Amino acid sequence: MLILAFRRLISMVLIMAVVSFTLFSIFETDKLAVAGKVLGPYSNTEQREAWLDKNGYNEPFVERYFTWVGNAMVGDFGESIQFKVPVSEILWPRLANTGILAGLYMLVMIPLSLTLGVIAGMKEGSIQDRVVSVGSILTTSVPEFASATFFTAVFVFSLGWFPGTSAMTNGFSWAEIFLPVLVLVMYGFGYTARMTRASMAEVMTSHYIRTAVLKGIPYRRVILRHALRNALIAPFTVIILQLNWLLSGVIVVEVFFAYKGFGKLLLDGALFGDIYVIEACTLVAVFVAVFSQFISDIGYTLLNPRIRFT
Amino acid sequence: MTDINNSTAAPTLLSKIVKSIGMLKESPIAIFGLSLILFWVILAILAPILPLYDPNTPLEPFKFPLDGSAKNDGLYWLGTDHKGRDILSRVIFGAQQVLVWATMATAVAYIVGMFMGVVAGYLGGWWDETISFISNVLLSFPVIVLYIIIITYLGATGFNIVLAVTFASAPGIMRIVRGLVLDLRTRDYIFAAQTRGESALYIMIVELLPNARGPLIVDACLRLGYTTITIAMLGYLGLGLPPPDPDWGKMIAETQPLGSFAGHMAVVPAIAISSLVLGFNLLADGLREISMRD
Numbered sequence: 001m002l003i004l005a006f007r008r009l010i011s012m013v014l015i016m017a018v019v020s021f022t023l024f025s026i027f028e029t030d031k032l033a034v035a036g037k038v039l040g041p042y043s044n045t046e047q048r049e050a051w052l053d054k055n056g057y058n059e060p061f062v063e064r065y066f067t068w069v070g071n072a073m074v075g076d077f078g079e080s081i082q083f084k085v086p087v088s089e090i091l092w093p094r095l096a097n098t099g100i101l102a103g104l105y106m107l108v109m110i111p112l113s114l115t116l117g118v119i120a121g122m123k124e125g126s127i128q129d130r131v132v133s134v135g136s137i138l139t140t141s142v143p144e145f146a147s148a149t150f151f152t153a154v155f156v157f158s159l160g161w162f163p164g165t166s167a168m169t170n171g172f173s174w175a176e177i178f179l180p181v182l183v184l185v186m187y188g189f190g191y192t193a194r195m196t197r198a199s200m201a202e203v204m205t206s207h208y209i210r211t212a213v214l215k216g217i218p219y220r221r222v223i224l225r226h227a228l229r230n231a232l233i234a235p236f237t238v239i240i241l242q243l244n245w246l247l248s249g250v251i252v253v254e255v256f257f258a259y260k261g262f263g264k265l266l267l268d269g270a271l272f273g274d275i276y277v278i279e280a281c282t283l284v285a286v287f288v289a290v291f292s293q294f295i296s297d298i299g300y301t302l303l304n305p306r307i308r309f310t
Numbered sequence: 311m312t313d314i315n316n317s318t319a320a321p322t323l324l325s326k327i328v329k330s331i332g333m334l335k336e337s338p339i340a341i342f343g344l345s346l347i348l349f350w351v352i353l354a355i356l357a358p359i360l361p362l363y364d365p366n367t368p369l370e371p372f373k374f375p376l377d378g379s380a381k382n383d384g385l386y387w388l389g390t391d392h393k394g395r396d397i398l399s400r401v402i403f404g405a406q407q408v409l410v411w412a413t414m415a416t417a418v419a420y421i422v423g424m425f426m427g428v429v430a431g432y433l434g435g436w437w438d439e440t441i442s443f444i445s446n447v448l449l450s451f452p453v454i455v456l457y458i459i460i461i462t463y464l465g466a467t468g469f470n471i472v473l474a475v476t477f478a479s480a481p482g483i484m485r486i487v488r489g490l491v492l493d494l495r496t497r498d499y500i501f502a503a504q505t506r507g508e509s510a511l512y513i514m515i516v517e518l519l520p521n522a523r524g525p526l527i528v529d530a531c532l533r534l535g536y537t538t539i540t541i542a543m544l545g546y547l548g549l550g551l552p553p554p555d556p557d558w559g560k561m562i563a564e565t566q567p568l569g570s571f572a573g574h575m576a577v578v579p580a581i582a583i584s585s586l587v588l589g590f591n592l593l594a595d596g597l598r599e600i601s602m603r604d
Contacts, residue, residue, distance in 0.1 A: 015450050026463055134339070137595055141588035143539040145546045145562055146580035153573045164570075248454035252543060256566070266455070267547055270462040278462070282455050290450045 001301065008297050012290050019286050020072070024065050027275045031057045037273055038081055077280035082272045087280045090265060095284065097168075098250060098261035104177065105184045105246070110239060113189040117196025118231065122223060124201045132197065136190030144252040148183045155179065166257040180253045187249055192238055199234040203227050233303045240296040244289045333600055340596020346589030350582075354406040363396035365403040366554045370394050375574055391565055391575045400556035401582050407557055408586070411468055412537040415475035419537075420530060423480035427487025428514045428522075432495055438488075445481035453478045457540070461549045468551055471544065475537055486529060490522040528598045535590030542583050558583045 028034055034057070035048035043051075052058060056067070071077070077087035120132035142150075156164040156179075166176040203209060204227060212222045251263030258264075262281065269277030334340045353360075363369060363384070371394035375387065388397040430441040448456070460474040494500065495518070503513050544550040545559025553560070558579040565575035 011446075015447050018447050019450070023459075026459065133595075137591050138588065141535065141591045142580075142584040143543060143587065145543065145559065146584050149562055149566070149576045149580040153577055157570050157573055244452050245454075247452040248543065251454055252546065255547060263454075266458065270458045271548060273462070278459070282459065285452050285455050286450060289452050293450065 004301060005298055008294050012294050015290055016287065020069055020283060021065060023279055023282055024068060027279060028064070028068075029061070034275065037275055072280070072283060077283075078276035080269075080274055080277050082269065082274045082277065087276050090277075091262075091280055091284070094260060094262045094265045097259065098254070098263060100172075101177070101180060101184070101250060101253070101259065101261060102243075102246060104181045105188065106239075108181060109185050109189045109192065112185065113192035114196055114232065114235060116189070117193040117235065118200050118223075118228065120193070121197040121200025121231065122204065122227075124204070129197070132193060136193045138190075139186050140190035142187065144183050144187050144249045145256060147186050148179070148253065148256045151179055151183060164257075166259040168260065176257075176259075180257050180259055183253050183256075184246070184249050188242065188246065192235055192242070195238045196231065196235040200227065200231040203231040206230075233300065236303060237296045237300050240292050240299070243292045247285060334596070336603070337596035337600055339592050340600065343589045343592030343594075343596060346585055347593065350405045350586050350589070351409060353402050354409050357402045357406055360402070362399040362402065365395060365399040365556050368394040369396060372572060374572070388578050389572075389574050391561070392568055392572070397561075397575065397578050400561060401558070401578055404556040404558045404561065404579065405582065405586070407551065407555060408538055408541055408583075411471060411541050411551070412534060414468075415472045415541070416479070416530065416534050416537045418472050419476040419479035419533070420483055420526075422476055423483025424487050424519060424526075426480065427484040428491050428518055430484065431488040431491025432514050432518060433510065441484065442488075445484050448477060448481045451478075453540075457544060458549065461544070466544075466549055466552060471541065471551070475540060478540075479533060479537070483526075483529070483533075486525065487519075487522060490525065491518050494518055494521055524601055528594050528601065531590050531594035531597060535587045535594070538583065538587050538590065 031052050032045070032048055035051045036043065039047055039051055057064065059067070075088050077091065079085065080087050080090060083090055116132045116136070120129040123129060139147075152164050155161050162175055162179050166173075166180055168176055209222060209227055212226050213219070217226075247263060250261065251267055253259065254261040254264040255267060262284070265277060266281035266285070268274075269281060334344065370390055371392055373390040373394075375389045377385075377389060388401065390396055391400070426441050426445070430438040456478050457474045460477060461470055464470045464473070500513060500517055503517050508517075541550065542557070542559035545557040546563045547559075548563065550557050550560055561579040562576045565572070568575060
């Protein structure tokens with residue numbers, strides 16, 4: 001177990017190293033372009049050279065890379081070109097906002113998709129199975145920006161129940177977070193529900209379930225005590241790995257509802273050409289992705305004693 | 311081996327297509343999905359000869375669906391947008407855009423992914439180690455970050471979108487193909503080919519890939535749907551194809567602020583994209599069901 005954790009940790013560090021080096025080479029190989037971005041299009045070459053010299057850009061490339069990584073590790077990502085403040089000052093509050101959004105999404109999506117998946121998988125081919133399966137295909141076919149359009153047309157403009165933007169200018173508001181979470185859940189729950197259904201259906205055909213049923217154990221008890229334990233192992237991994245593509249949905253939702261989150265920061269940075277913001281956001285996003293992969297690997301082994309890596 | 315193949319009449323391409331359409335009949339879901347896709351494909355192909363207004367010419371702004379035109383006898387079936395462009399025409403020409411780029415991007419991603427997968431699976435060793443590591447690095451990126459970096463660094467053109475989709479999808483395709491090839495390479499017909507002295511390239515392309523096609527067709531359908539979403543999403547986020555050509559995602563982004571009094575402007579392209587993606591997903595589900603029955 002410890003060996004597995006250690007090996008996964010090493011590969012995690014390796015991936016982060018490759019990613020950060022690639023990122024740095026993409027954005028900071030051309031020093032003059034960096035200076036041009038920071039000082040604006042009207043700066044002349046002399047000013048740019050002076051700026052490069054002052055900010056240590058004339059050191060060798062590899063040395064610059066290590067300084068940059070060292071600073072990033074202690075949370076110093078440089079100064080945002082667009083906002084004129086240190087990137088870390090904007091990054092952490094934005095990340096917290098997205099954390100709230102993603103946390104509420106998980107809180108709704110996990111019980112919903114697990115319940116639906118188990119109900120569908122209990123009896124393969126039954127009416128409830130068909131409804132859940134087709135229903136989840138239907139909801140996963142409507143991308144976030146489309147379902148957000150439909151929901152605002154109904155709930156905001158026709159019924160007037162919710163505000164159309166979620167900028168949270170007067171502090172946190174449940175009414176403003178409702179639609180963003182609903183949009184994310186609509187698109188996201190189908191995948192986990194289908195995975196749970198497949199896993200549950202497979203467990204239900206296994207011999208030990210047949211034995212339990214034939215022994216005369218009440219059906220309810222067979223499902224709750226015997227089937228669920230094994231059926232929920234696979235969805236666990238799926239849920240954690242979802243973090244990786246949840247970010248696309250989060251960006252769309254944050255842009256659509258003007259929610260001040262991490263995704264919007266990344267997109268604004270990219271559209272503006274704010275390289276320090278792009279670098280910081282990418283590093284954080286990849287770190288979260290790699291770390292969730294690590295958790296999912298470890299968790300999977302803990303949950304499933306049949307799998308033992310050496 | 312070759313003798314046996316020659317003695318039975320080789321099925322022609324036409325009879326193969328007829329046979330696979332016949333198989334589809336078993337699944338109403340697949341039929342429905344296929345008709346949704348064909349609906350958009352036919353509209354996209356016929357777009358230049360259909361009696362439509364030009365998608366980029368401003369006519370009369372803020373017309374609602376079925377409003378008549380004051381300038382001519384025409385009817386705006388789906389209304390016009392804030393710049394006075396005909397929405398029906400923009401949706402149909404937008405279908406052309408999204409179908410062309412989604413198909414192209416998925417095809418390129420498949421060629422790259424299949425090649426990497428078959429090399430990693432069949433040759434193994436260092437090939438496998440290197441290709442798998444590169445894939446793992448790319449897969450550890452949240453896809454959207456990959457798109458944003460590639461497109462902000464290289465610019466938003468059709469070619470770069472194809473490139474970005476390839477970077478994001480090829481590692482996943484490679485993993486599937488590699489897994490299939492690892493299973494297939496121990497089959498007798500591969501040993502037979504090796505004994506005949508066929509080259510590694512021949513075995514990979516002629517013997518391995520055609521036999522791995524079953525699961526790949528289902529995956530390709532799902533990926534087409536996902537790439538459609540991706541292209542529209544990039545358009546929505548302002549990272550898509552440059553204006554003025556219509557793009558479903560961009561149509562939503564442009565008209566979203568007008569939702570309070572002219573909701574149809576954003577709802578129409580939203581329905582369009584959802585129905586096309588639904589078509590791909592239903593077809594994939596139907597095909598999977600058929601393949602599992604056999």
